[in-house]
Amino acid sequence: MPLLLALETSCDETAAAVIDQDRCVLSNIVATQHTLHERFGGVVPEIASRAHVERVLPVIDEALKNAGTSLGELTAIAVATQPGLVGSLLVGLTAAKSLAWALNIPLLAINHVAAHLYACRLSAGADAFPCVGFVVSGGHTHLYDCQSPVEFQLLGATIDDAAGEAFDKVGQILGLDYPGGPLIEALACNGNPQAVALPRSFLHDPQLKFSFSGLKTAVLYATRGTPGSREIPPPLTDQRRADIAASFQAAAIDILIRKCEQALVQTGRNTLCVGGGVAANSVFRVALQELCTRRDIRLIIAPREFCTDNAAMGAIGWELYERGLFAPLDADVTPGLMR
Ligand code: KG4
Ligand code: ZN
Numbered sequence: 554m555p556l557l558l559a560l561e562t563s564c565d566e567t568a569a570a571v572i573d574q575d576r577c578v579l580s581n582i583v584a585t586q587h588t589l590h591e592r593f594g595g596v597v598p599e600i601a602s603r604a605h606v607e608r609v610l611p612v613i614d615e616a617l618k619n620a621g622t623s624l625g626e627l628t629a630i631a632v633a634t635q636p637g638l639v640g641s642l643l644v645g646l647t648a649a650k651s652l653a654w655a656l657n658i659p660l661l662a663i664n665h666v667a668a669h670l671y672a673c674r675l676s677a678g679a680d681a682f683p684c685v686g687f688v689v690s691g692g693h694t695h696l697y698d699c700q701s702p703v704e705f706q707l708l709g710a711t712i713d714d715a716a717g718e719a720f721d722k723v724g725q726i727l728g729l730d731y732p733g734g735p736l737i738e739a740l741a742c743n744g745n746p747q748a749v750a751l752p753r754s755f756l757h758d759p760q761l762k763f764s765f766s767g768l769k770t771a772v773l774y775a776t777r778g779t780p781g782s783r784e785i786p787p788p789l790t791d792q793r794r795a796d797i798a799a800s801f802q803a804a805a806i807d808i809l810i811r812k813c814e815q816a817l818v819q820t821g822r823n824t825l826c827v828g829g830g831v832a833a834n835s836v837f838r839v840a841l842q843e844l845c846t847r848r849d850i851r852l853i854i855a856p857r858e859f860c861t862d863n864a865a866m867g868a869i870g871w872e873l874y875e876r877g878l879f880a881p882l883d884a885d886v887t888p889g890l891m892r
Pocket of ligand 1: 564689690691692693716717718720721732733734735738829830831832833834835860861862
């Protein structure tokens with residue numbers, strides 16, 4: 554069976570996976586850098602690229618070993634070339650180009666956002682497309698009309714923070730480690746989602762736009778008090794922190810679900826694919842299921858282990874391979890987002 558080696562270094566995860574042409578994931582290695590960035594409360598690009606340089610070859614070695622294969626057996630190399638941090642992307646692309654050249658096999662340039670949606674294909678089988686695609690991660694809150702795995706039209710996106718970024722910033726406000734998303738989810742389990750009234754931007758606006766910065770600021774004020782106000786906020790007990798986390802999570806999910814619903818109505822699509830780190834959130838997954846049951850929509854959420862950044866979703870490389878969409882060896886990275 555032909556084998557694809559996929560690499561992912563677009564942000565702060567160094568990842569490699571081996572996937573066969575049936576889209577079966579034979580190995581999936583992810584080296585996270587969370588401990589390196591934790592004390593800065595977010596990803597520091599220069600630290601990320603240096604860590605990728607150190608890790609990329611051992612991660613590739615491990616992926617090949619776990620799949621029980623070797624470089625000589627590979628059919629093609631896929632690598633995320635956009636969007637992402639320029640230095641980080643360059644490390645993966647340079648490694649992939651070197652291998653493709655040395656092994657004389659095709660190089661495939663992957664779009665990281667499209668790959669997040671393709672993670673849904675890994676759980677659903679061949680017929681995940683056409684669909685409305687919703688990528689909800691640390692860098693993106695983007696709705697797409699997807700005709701196929703490689704043909705997308707942007708329907709709407711955030712005008713400020715991405716949803717995952719808002720989780721991370723609220724985590725920071727509440728004194729949690731980075732990344733805050735999974736920790737907010739855990740903290741919210743003990744909180745009351747109605748305890749703190751928080752804004753839901755654009756909820757009743759027909760435009761497919763997201764904004765999370767007002768919500769984040771409202772959380773800051775609920776935690777530390779409103780500047781210029783004499784009103785003292787309630788003491789930040791464990792219960793209050795849990796209530797704030799739960800109220801924030803509920804507000805963020807309300808916004809995500811509402812816009813998703815609008816995108817489904819607008820496009821008339823009857824399949825919804827959801828990927829990206831925030832799609833690992835259980836409360837969000839349940840809310841998506843409720844929406845899709847109510848609207849009779851087929852829901853495909855990426856498997857949890859393929860929500861946060863990984864290289865298995867680089868299986869989308871096979872779609873490029875099968876269409877003959879090979880990248881030249883002088884291919885470059887594109888840090889900006891596809892439109
Ligand atoms: O997809 P991803 O690994 O990276 C990007 O492409 O951005 O997503 C990472 C984001 C982080 O912001 C993280 O806090 C968030 O996904 N995240 C979550 C959960 N797990 C990860 N947010 C909410 N709940 C979770 N369980
Ligand atoms: Zn990502």
